[in-house]
Amino acid sequence: MPALVLLVAFWSLTLLTGCGATAARDAPSSSVLVMPAAAGGSGALYGDFAAAPGVDRFIRRMERQHGFSPAHTAAVLSRAQRKQSIIELMDRQAPRRSKGPNGAWSRYRAKFVTPDMIAKGAAFWLRHAAALDRAESRYGVPADYIVAIMGVETRFGGYLGKTRIIDALATLAFAYPRRADYFTDELEAFLVMVRDEGMDPFQPRGSFAGAMGLGQFMPSSFQRYAVDFTGDGRRDLWNPVDTIGSVANYFKAHGWREGERVAVRARVRPGAATGLKTGFDSRYEVEDLARRGISPVGPLGGVRRVSLLELDARGGYQYWLGLTNFYVITRYNHSTYYAMAVHQLAAAIRAHRGGWDRVRVSTAASRDRL
Numbered sequence: 001m002p003a004l005v006l007l008v009a010f011w012s013l014t015l016l017t018g019c020g021a022t023a024a025r026d027a028p029s030s031s032v033l034v035m036p037a038a039a040g041g042s043g044a045l046y047g048d049f050a051a052a053p054g055v056d057r058f059i060r061r062m063e064r065q066h067g068f069s070p071a072h073t074a075a076v077l078s079r080a081q082r083k084q085s086i087i088e089l090m091d092r093q094a095p096r097r098s099k100g101p102n103g104a105w106s107r108y109r110a111k112f113v114t115p116d117m118i119a120k121g122a123a124f125w126l127r128h129a130a131a132l133d134r135a136e137s138r139y140g141v142p143a144d145y146i147v148a149i150m151g152v153e154t155r156f157g158g159y160l161g162k163t164r165i166i167d168a169l170a171t172l173a174f175a176y177p178r179r180a181d182y183f184t185d186e187l188e189a190f191l192v193m194v195r196d197e198g199m200d201p202f203q204p205r206g207s208f209a210g211a212m213g214l215g216q217f218m219p220s221s222f223q224r225y226a227v228d229f230t231g232d233g234r235r236d237l238w239n240p241v242d243t244i245g246s247v248a249n250y251f252k253a254h255g256w257r258e259g260e261r262v263a264v265r266a267r268v269r270p271g272a273a274t275g276l277k278t279g280f281d282s283r284y285e286v287e288d289l290a291r292r293g294i295s296p297v298g299p300l301g302g303v304r305r306v307s308l309l310e311l312d313a314r315g316g317y318q319y320w321l322g323l324t325n326f327y328v329i330t331r332y333n334h335s336t337y338y339a340m341a342v343h344q345l346a347a348a349i350r351a352h353r354g355g356w357d358r359v360r361v362s363t364a365a366s367r368d369r370l
Helices: 010-015 055-066 070-079 084-091 104-109 115-127 129-139 143-154 165-174 177-197 219-225 240-253 286-292 324-330 336-369
Strands: 263-268 294-296 305-313 316-322
Touching (some): 055 070, 055 177, 070 165, 084 165, 104 305, 129 143, 129 240, 143 336, 165 177, 263 305, 305 336, 316 336
Antiparallel strands (some): 263 316, 305 316
């Protein structure tokens, strides 16, 4: 969710319900948005946020830091709508701690690593093979992980979200005090984005928390990591090619190590993990874990420090060792389960595509023998 790290709770990923009705690439090409004058013509505000705490300060901030006229910012905010449903959805995001094993990982995995998702991921890879090859070459991020991110985030563009981004961000900036500072920054980044990219601020749609496009970038992540991978002079996260380049750039910027593995299954002696901190932010020397009875099932490629990952799977806990690239995936969403779903979906899509390649090679060889 780059950084799409706004929600710690991974369940938020399942709340994107439907493709956005309009896309950024359909916005006007002019970089100057013609807006109706605000009431009074001097920055006066009307509508749902007219009396909201912090809104006047925000208007002054946009003028001081970005040169937005108060009348312009007020006109945009006057047409934004406060959505109570967004506040209710945000309140549901608080993570719930389990008192014991309940199969949470198995249920979570089942949402994303499915035959349908794997087949759609392989088909997406086939359609965009040239862009994925180019991104892998430029950024060092394997194509299967780029594809898997878009699968987990938006079902490869099938579920982009239906909420107007301006409504989501204004609601959370001015009517949700618990996260007001964060979402005020995102609203600022959004208004700068639509100005610089020549977009209508009322057109982009995405998640209820303001994430956008196939990769569900927040506006601040757009500013830092979005790239024009099509070469048309625009950064369009509703365009699969620009999203491919942007996701790869995001991973590289967060420290992706080319050629290094992501995670390796661990063999754990009974009781060896008891009392140990687990999760993507844990850190252990491989030798120390080995002395405790925790060892990798496969090669680590010389890596000496890992995280210990505990997955509450149906039938008992699973343990994995996470490498640097696993941690990089969690910069997209701060969740062990999220990163493991991306990892396992990537592996499944890669295997499925490999099956296609073997069939093509076999068919070609048969033709050669005829």
